[in-house]
Amino acid sequence: MRTAVAGMVVTLAVAFGAGAPAGAEPAPQSPDVMLADYTKLGREAEQATEAIHNTAIELGKQRDAVAVATTDTDAAEANLVALDKKAEELQGAVDALVTSSYKGARVNRLYAVLVSDSPQSLLDQMSGLEMISRQTVEDVKKFTEAKTTAEEAKKAAVDAKVKAEAAVATAEKTSADLQAQQSERVFKATEIRAMYQALTGKQLAELAGASVDFDPKLLPAGTAPEVIAVRAAMTRIGDPYVWGATGPDQFDCSGLMVWAYKQAGKTLPRSSQAQLGGGTEVSRDDMRPGDLIIYYPDASHVGMYVGNGYVIHASTFGVPVAVVPVDKAGPFNSARRY
Numbered sequence: 001m002r003t004a005v006a007g008m009v010v011t012l013a014v015a016f017g018a019g020a021p022a023g024a025e026p027a028p029q030s031p032d033v034m035l036a037d038y039t040k041l042g043r044e045a046e047q048a049t050e051a052i053h054n055t056a057i058e059l060g061k062q063r064d065a066v067a068v069a070t071t072d073t074d075a076a077e078a079n080l081v082a083l084d085k086k087a088e089e090l091q092g093a094v095d096a097l098v099t100s101s102y103k104g105a106r107v108n109r110l111y112a113v114l115v116s117d118s119p120q121s122l123l124d125q126m127s128g129l130e131m132i133s134r135q136t137v138e139d140v141k142k143f144t145e146a147k148t149t150a151e152e153a154k155k156a157a158v159d160a161k162v163k164a165e166a167a168v169a170t171a172e173k174t175s176a177d178l179q180a181q182q183s184e185r186v187f188k189a190t191e192i193r194a195m196y197q198a199l200t201g202k203q204l205a206e207l208a209g210a211s212v213d214f215d216p217k218l219l220p221a222g223t224a225p226e227v228i229a230v231r232a233a234m235t236r237i238g239d240p241y242v243w244g245a246t247g248p249d250q251f252d253c254s255g256l257m258v259w260a261y262k263q264a265g266k267t268l269p270r271s272s273q274a275q276l277g278g279g280t281e282v283s284r285d286d287m288r289p290g291d292l293i294i295y296y297p298d299a300s301h302v303g304m305y306v307g308n309g310y311v312i313h314a315s316t317f318g319v320p321v322a323v324v325p326v327d328k329a330g331p332f333n334s335a336r337r338y
Contacts, residue, residue, distance in 0.1 A: 035203045038195045042316040045188040047300040049243045049252055053271035059174045062167050069164030076157035083150035090143035189243055189317070196318045207319060214323040218307055219289060226290025226338070228264035233304050233312050236260075239321045241314045246270075251314040251321060253302050257292055260304060266338060272302040279336035291337050295330030303329045 199207070216234060220227050233256060242250040247259035254272045261268045269275050275292055276299040282291060287305045295301040303313030305326070312323045326332065 031200060031203055034195070034198065035206060038192070038199065038203075039207070039316070041188060041192050041195065042318075043300075045192055045243065046253065046316060047298065048184055048188060050254060050272045050300045052244075053254060054273045055174060055177065057270055057274050062170050062174065066164055066167045069160050069167060073157055073160040073164060076153050076160055080150055080153045080157060083146055083153060087143065087146045087150055090139055090146055192317050199318075204318065207316075208322070209319075209324060209328060212310065212323045212325070214306060214308075214310055220307075224290075225261065225264035225266050226288065229260040229266070229338075230290040230304055230306055230312075232263035233257075233260040233321075234306065234323075236321045237312070237323065239314075241317050241319055241321070243317070253314050256312075256314045256321060257302055257304060261338060268338060273299045275299075275302055275336060276334055279338040282335045282337050284332065284335060287335050288337070291335050293326065293329070293335050294333040296333060297331070299333055301330050305335070 214234075216231075219231055219234065236247070236249075236251065236256060236259075240250045241252060243252050244255070245251050246255035251259065254268075254270060254275060257275060258268045258270060269278050272294060276294045279292065282288075287293070289305055289307040291305045293303050293305055293311050295303070301313070301315075303311040306312050306323060309326055310323050311326045311329050312321065313329050314321045315324075315329065
């Protein structure tokens with residue numbers, strides 16, 4: 001046992017540089033640097049998390065596109081088979097008329113006059129020949145249309161197949177990228193948790209920021225979806241930030257928005273980037289409680305406006321859901337109304 005323990009001590013000493021010369025150990029980080037590093041890492045983790053949410057949304061769209069393209073291809077191929085069969089039937093009718101004409105079935109008025117031996121016979125001949133002529137024109141027209149339609153259907157089927165194959169390839173690549181991002185997110189989350197444990201009480205207080213005592217009476221009344229959503233979000237104050245969480249008692253930034261509007265019967269996109277792409281854009285001066293505020297140039301953070309210049313958001317690991325001044329949540333990008 002002593003030998004095993006001694007071996008472990010030597011291994012750890014080598015791994016962590018215990019055998020380095022005296023004075024070679026790196027100096028401990030200052031509290032300010034440690035907090036800055038933690039904040040930076042948390043920001044990167046949130047960016048990765050929202051990117052993953054957005055990639056999952058795109059992956060779902062691509063899978064839907066594959067399903068639609070496959071259905072379209074099957075339908076186009078079935079239609080092509082039916083049109084080919086119809087074209088064969090029309091070709092047979094045209095061939096029969098051509099053969100009949102070749103064997104002596106004249107289809108003109110002069111021939112009718114020449115072979116008629118009475119006025120009534122002439123009328124009968126002309127009437128029959130007129131019907132044959134019209135039928136011939138109609139058959140040729142139908143055959144031409146059917147042939148054109150069949151060719152268009154064939155092209156549509158080929159195009160649909162190409163699109164389906166491209167969508168499948170894109171979906172597979174996106175899925176691989178998603179897995180890589182997921183692994184990176186897990187690593188960052190582990191690193192952040194370790195750093196969080198090392199923060200002092202003063203650093204934790206600075207990270208959380210000053211608490212805001214927002215009076216719920218300032219919230220609008222009524223049963224409009226945005227009113228229900230903002231009131232629902234306010235009930236989550238103090239809940240922890242957890243990457244990828246959508247409630248009911250832990251959230252990431254976009255997850256809080258999704259959960260709050262779900263209480264109002266509305267489904268929001270899962271990522272902050274997709275939330276930027278939805279709803280209706282409103283100017284900062286026209287924001288109302290319930291509007292979403294998108295932050296950062298890459299739209300990697302989101303909060304909900306509660307009125308009077310304040311926003312509720314799930315900011316980062318270690319900081320619970322809170323109400324803060326709008327500009328304390330990050331650099332303003334856009335506001336969206338759902």
